Amino acid sequence: xxxxxxxxxxxxxxxxxxxxxxxxxxxxxxxxxxxxxxxxxxxxxxxxxxxxxxxxxxxxxxxxxxxxxxxxxxxxxxxxxxxxxxxxxxxxxxxxxxxxxxxxxxxxxxxxxxxxxxxxxxxxxxxxxxxxxxxxxxxxxxxxxxxxxxxxxxxxxxxxxxxxxxxxxxxxxxxxxxxxxxxxxxxxxxxxxxxxxxxxxxxxxxxxxxxxxxxxxxxxxxxx
Numbered sequence: 001x002x003x004x005x006x007x008x009x010x011x012x013x014x015x016x017x018x019x020x021x022x023x024x025x026x027x028x029x030x031x032x033x034x035x036x037x038x039x040x041x042x043x044x045x046x047x048x049x050x051x052x053x054x055x056x057x058x059x060x061x062x063x064x065x066x067x068x069x070x071x072x073x074x075x076x077x078x079x080x081x082x083x084x085x086x087x088x089x090x091x092x093x094x095x096x097x098x099x100x101x102x103x104x105x106x107x108x109x110x111x112x113x114x115x116x117x118x119x120x121x122x123x124x125x126x127x128x129x130x131x132x133x134x135x136x137x138x139x140x141x142x143x144x145x146x147x148x149x150x151x152x153x154x155x156x157x158x159x160x161x162x163x164x165x166x167x168x169x170x171x172x173x174x175x176x177x178x179x180x181x182x183x184x185x186x187x188x189x190x191x192x193x194x195x196x197x198x199x200x201x202x203x204x205x206x207x208x209x210x211x212x213x214x215x216x217x218x219x220x221x222x223x224x
Contacts, residue, residue, distance in 0.1 A: 001025060001027050002025075002027070002047040002048065002116065003027045003028075003029070003044065003045065003046045004021055004026050004027065004028045004029070004047065004048050004049070004050060004112075005028075005029050005031070005037065005040055005044070005048075005049045005050070006018065006021075006028055006029070006030045006031070006049075006050045007030075007031045007032075007033075007034075007049065007050070007060070007063060008030070008050070009032050009033065009054060009055050009056045014030055014032070020105050021109075024109060029044060032055065032056045033055045033056035033057040033058060034055050034056075034062060034063050035057055035058065037051075037055070037063055038063060038066055041066075041067060041070070042070075046073055047073075047074070048074045048075075048076065048112050048115060048116050049064075049067060049073055049074065049075045050076050050078050050108075051064060051076065051077055051078065051095075052078055052079050053077060053079040053086065053090075054079070054080075060079065060090075061089060061090070061093055064077070064093050064095055065093045065094070067094075068093065074096045074097075074116055074118075075094065075095050075096055076095070076096060076097045076111060076112065076115060077090045077095050077098045077099070078099050078101065078108070079098075079100065079101060080100065080101045096118070096119070097111050097114070097115050126158070126161040126162065126164075127161070127223070128161050128164055128210055128221050129210045129222075129223060129224065130142055130143050131157075131161075131201045131210060133157060133158060133161055135158065138154065140154065140157060147200055148200075149197075152177075152185075153193055153200070155177060156173070156177065156193055156194070159177060160211055160219070161221055164221050164223045165220065165221070165223060166220065166221075167217055167219070168219055168220065169217060169218040170187060170190060170219075172218070173190060173218070174190060194211065194219065197211065198211055209222065209224070210222060
């Protein structure tokens with residue numbers, strides 16, 4: 001169920017939008033001002049932010065800038081200030097879309113779906129602990145520094161991160177690697193490469209916290 005953060009000083013409009021979005025299967029958190037809006041954003045993960053420019057405290061531009069400085073959660077401005085200067089200012093600080101009041105609920109819904117779909121296509125980064133994979137560039141980072149992995153180490157890490165917090169048997173891992181490489185990976189080879197991968201991504205390879213062993217069953221990539 002997609003989670004939406006609505007930051008809007010018009011409580012009547014906010015109530016209407018919350019009712020509509022809830023009926024469409026969305027979970028909505030609401031704030032009337034900048035302080036409460038940013039607090040909710042810091043405490044939760046959202047799929048999209050609907051943001052007014054005029055707020056009870058602060059303004060939407062500051063909120064949008066703070067959100068985009070944190071991550072790339074989609075932001076749609078919903079405002080009566082729909083002149084060209086306001087629109088340009090919104091886009092320049094990172095807004096993903098802009099809809100002027102009054103607007104139709106179906107148009108808003110279509111714009112939300114569009115920015116969320118676009119966001120998923122452009123944000124495929126996989127992360128577990130302090131290790132991040134950029135699958136499009138084929139790059140792995142630990143604490144922001146690029147790691148050098150062999151092709152098989154990279155694909156093995158991709159298997160684990162694509163199945164975060166799921167126990168994977170050795171047979172399942174071998175099958176996943178086969179689907180990526182079309183090459184058979186023996187049980188011994190798998191053990192060797194898991195050991196090598198841990199030596200590169202774990203702070204303490206002897207006590208792994210990212211790729212952990214599930215005794216008697218297999219392995220799990222743990223995202224705490």
